[in-house]
Amino acid sequence: METYTWFNVIAVLFASFGSLFCGYTLSVIIATLGQPTWYSSLHLETDPTSPDYGWTNTVISCANGLFFAGGFFGALFTGLISAKLGRIRVFQIGAVIGIVGGAIQTGAISAAMYLVARVITGFAMGMIFAAVPVWTGEVAPPRLRGVMAGMHGCFVNVGYFASNWVGSFGWRFPQAVIIIWATLLLGGTLIIPESPRWLVAKGRDNEALQVLHRLHDHQDLSDAQNSFAQQELALIRQQIAADQKQLHEGGRWQIFTQKTYRKRLILACMTTVGSQNTGILVINNYNALLYQSLGLSTSHALLVGAGYNTWAMLANFLGAFISDRFGRRKLLLIGFISNVSMFVVATGLLGKYSYVPTSGWAAAALTFLFLYVFCHGTFIDPNVWVVAAEVFPSHLRADGTAISIALVTAADILWLQLAPTAASTIGWKYYLVFIALGIVHIIYFWFKLPETSGLALEDIDVLFGKEPASREQDSLDSLEGEKKIGISTAEV
Template identity: 55%
Template sequence: MGDVSSYEHTVILFAAFGSLFTGYSAAIIVATVGQPSWYRSLNLESDTTAPGYSHTTTIIGAANGVFFAGGTLGCILGGWLGDKLGRVNGFRVAATVGIIGAAIQTGAANQAMYLVGRVITGLAAGQTMVAMPTYFSEVSPPKSRGLMAGAHGSGINVGYAIAGWVGFGCFFESTSSFGWRFPNAVLALWGLCLLAGSFFVPESPRWLVSKGQDEKALKILCKLHHDPADVEDQFAHRELRFIKSQLEVDLTLITQHGQWQLFTMPTYRRRSILGFVLMMGGQNIGVLVINNYNTLLYESLGLSNMQALVVGAAYNTWAAFANMGGATVSDRLGRRKALLIGYAGCVVMFIIATGLIAKFSQNSSRTYAAAAVTFLFLYVFFYGAFIDVNQYIVATEIFPTHLRSQGSSYSLAAFFLTDVLWVDLAATAQATIGWKYYLVFLSLGIVHLIHLWFKLPETSGLALEEIDTLFGKDQIATADEELGDKAVTIEEEHDP
């Protein structure tokens, strides 16, 4: 069962539109602030030397800040919707909200309207940020969960890359607002694709079991994990029994420990802290500040506006390929080793890049600028191939089924909460202290590397229910023994 079936490929393809929406919605601000017509449309000063530019930096910071503030709320809402309405219905709500936000953002007639659109698209992005990795992990077999759940990070990076190239293509239409409105309108297209795709993907079998719909869950498991060598779908039947027996134990714990066991029980509290800090780390290392302000960063290195857009688009395309490559080796390399390699590589590359940027600020040598850009590309390779792929997988797979939506929503909210701080400060920080701003991320990257070294267990290759043992919870075998004849009855009821 290590290979991914053709049906699983189809599920990944349709569901990945949600990940693409997440990435594109976050990245489109990069192309937007690189378009001269955006400043004219919203009555903003585009000249960095003009007195009114301080207001412009405030609006750019706010456009990022309100997006991620909306994303934080969207993460929490997405977790709740995923539990109440189901994973697929959660997609539909997120897609609808995203289409509305994209329409407002595209048609913005003033600064306030644009910021309102950014809040709403952020809300949708937060929902998809939680919904997609949760769904991918729940429909994946253990041996290929890294590849399938890694599609979330890959989709986000593809969204960034597409946003970069669409923005570059529209740069040449700088005489009208089409140059910035069309790239924002494309966001609605991804929302429509996600909405349409939600009618072609199955509900999560684990969510169905939690609602007592075992027969429907079994049919989906058989279809998802069918193998010609397993004509009676024994793997699917065994997985259903595994899911159901673990869920019964978990529901017993809800009765004993209440709805807040995510924070009151040591085994779940450890997971919550790990997930929260892991997602904070992915942003504390500075990647989104570079992504969301790379046009301004490259301009500060002496590139023209058009050159900055090209390099920014190439940067995100390179990251997308790195991410896809990382997804293919995630299961073989293992989550722990990949994340440690990623953090170590990012810290080293960022140290060198920051030093080169500092040198450039002193003598404006194009040699230093070219070298700095090269090491930033190496930096994002380590991030895309080793961190971005695996952080979403770990942040969802460490939680049990009955707490997965809730736990992953809190963990992924850390992603947006952290970015509210960093991207809101970035425009002002880069305008005032320049390269010294990056020293903060270097220090935090080292701290997170040390934390993961001591606290991150290896989760690859294990069934979701088996991961409990890594956090001090009883093995599933114990649960099967406690259920005894009940587990056997489940097997007999569903055997062909």
């Protein structure tokens, strides 16, 4: 008997198509803007001296801004419906909306049509982005929650990677690939089980036990040794009962009104928004322009950009696999300190190049930008989404995660909308803002971020001054400690 099975692994991988969808839809615009046929198909002027060029800039700006605006409302919508309809239903609704948005985006014949599609796909992205870490955290065993939930950040980067390499095939085909990822997620919901914690909250304990057995034990429910799932269900049941009592007494607004929950919301938001306050999305979305400013040709800039995102993807997978071994707190602190340090050097080198534009300074700046994204991918990206979901109790997990993800999209709108103007006015000095914010987050995490790895979700309450409903975690720990970590040969 093991603490996870092949079914658990496969279910997480199918859910990761949602993460891939998010990363791909977010980044496909980067390559699209480099395709001349996109401008001609949408009747956009490409001559900077033309009076109509202002409309082109407006469309480009809105293509990013409206996408993230849709993501903001999509994330909040997930918070509203997830507790009522279930995590899997959110996947299904988000996937269907993504298919519709992807189809309109692919067939767009005008700028207005394309922008409407970006709102729709952005809404789907926000829904799925907020749902995946919640579901993954709730189906992963405590000691492997970091690597399993960390797959969300990994596959977001796989989406970036895919959009970079697919982006050279015209502009309509890359938009159509959005439909593929959404369809794979929708098909995956036929395999992915509902969250056992949501099932218990709805009084469906027998279904929850069956799911826990499939995820964390052998299939034979009559096997007396299947005690891990039984103990897990007992812990979940007791905590859900306490949580629902709290929800009945305090309502959903207690996430803002009660100190213990407000602390968690602030921590989740500081963690998720902090990942964007490092400047990572600005570098990612405008990396081709940045590399061209360092003297690279358009083709070389696109190639380096693709290599940059491939490097980031590999770093994310490394980070996910070390998350449970070293812990979220340690890795996030190492990540933010090293990330800010690399960015300080890279920014200084970019500033030096602006005065002394030689290939040596350009190469040095590129080197530290690659080190910067390695630190972000290894230590920050796989862990922020795990922390954002696991710090909340079951009855507030969907709401809290949705709010923290919605604020991420708001931060993305702010930084991406400012970036073009900042690049043309203050240039490399814009990055000083992210360095300052990174230092703020380091100080906050040093004093406020607890270690959550290895704990059952129901046992994290004690870290925020609230006793859990049951002390069954000791039993879970002893059971899990007796088992050799591995993958069961149980049938899927």
